[in-house]
């Protein structure tokens with residue numbers, strides 16, 4: 001039993017003998033050196049150490065991509081490891097501000113109160129949405145588009161409202177080969193205003209064998225704006241994701257034939273909501289994506305031919321969808337865990353992809369929390 005008189009008697013740490021090789025931190029020469037420093041120097045060292053650990057934490061963060069449910073329109077939120085953000089299209093207008101509210105909810109979930117780069121792929125109504133309304137709820141610093149609208153009919157009031165608010169912000173017009181300067185992830189413009197990159201990217205440029213055997217579909221004169229789409233290639237370390245917005249099959253050929261200038265990707269954001277006219281075998285086969293994410297609605301996109309084209313491509317592991325496709329039925333839709341919004345429900349669930357510099361990535365269904373991780377191959 002310890003005598004009461006011994007309790008509270010403090011022996012000097014340095015005078016005590018410690019078992020084995022273990023010593024108290026105070027005996028460490030580095031600690032002894034630190035204790036002898038002046039207070040200002042000590043504070044500077046602590047600040048430097050905190051900054052270094054914050055940088056390490058940032059470096060470990062992921063590239064996060066939210067495929068937001070805008071009922072067959074397009075809206076994809078990107079948050080880079082640096083914390084900067086980009087919104088690719090804003091869904092539909094109307095419906096009491098439904099899509100703007102859904103985008104704000106996704107942004108809030110990502111910890112964002114503003115967007116750094118708002119990118120409008122083209123001016124069709126399911127992408128242009130209601131930009132003034134959205135910006136009143138979620139401000140943006142820069143607006144990126146492909147330049148003037150090229151359509152047979154005069155510009156709509158909606159387009160005029162868009163240009164009016166766009167011109168008050170920092171407006172950037174991009175062309176193929178440009179980069180959207182979001183920090184922490186490389187975002188290369190591969191298509192814009194019916195043009196595409198001419199020079200193959202590093203490591204790409206191999207002949208695309210399907211070009212010779214699969215004839216291109218004719219260009220649809222009614223879909224001028226679709227083919228004006230800004231298409232983006234995202235690269236984070238070894239991870240690559242391609243999103244061509246509403247580029248149609250005829251323009252897949254122009255981009256991917258006779259040589260593939262892009263190479264392979266890990267994730268393909270399926271063009272034009274998975275409509276038949278949007279995904280050609282020359283694109284899908286050459287990309288060899290492991291995962292396809294489809295921003296379809298229950299009755300828009302998700303055409304049976306699209307699944308056949310995607311599943312016929314080498315390396316495809318899974319198709320994830322924002323909605324169950326009524327046209328696809330049980331024969332074509334993936335299992336329920338891979339669908340954010342099931343038949344007959346409208347709860348605005350999203351798909352969230354998180355990618356690491358190692359090339360590994362995961363996809364999560366916000367409806368039920370189902371997650372699948374894809375290790376880098």
Ligand SMILES: [Zn+2]
Pocket residue numbers: 072073074124126127246272273
């Ligand atoms: Zn569209």
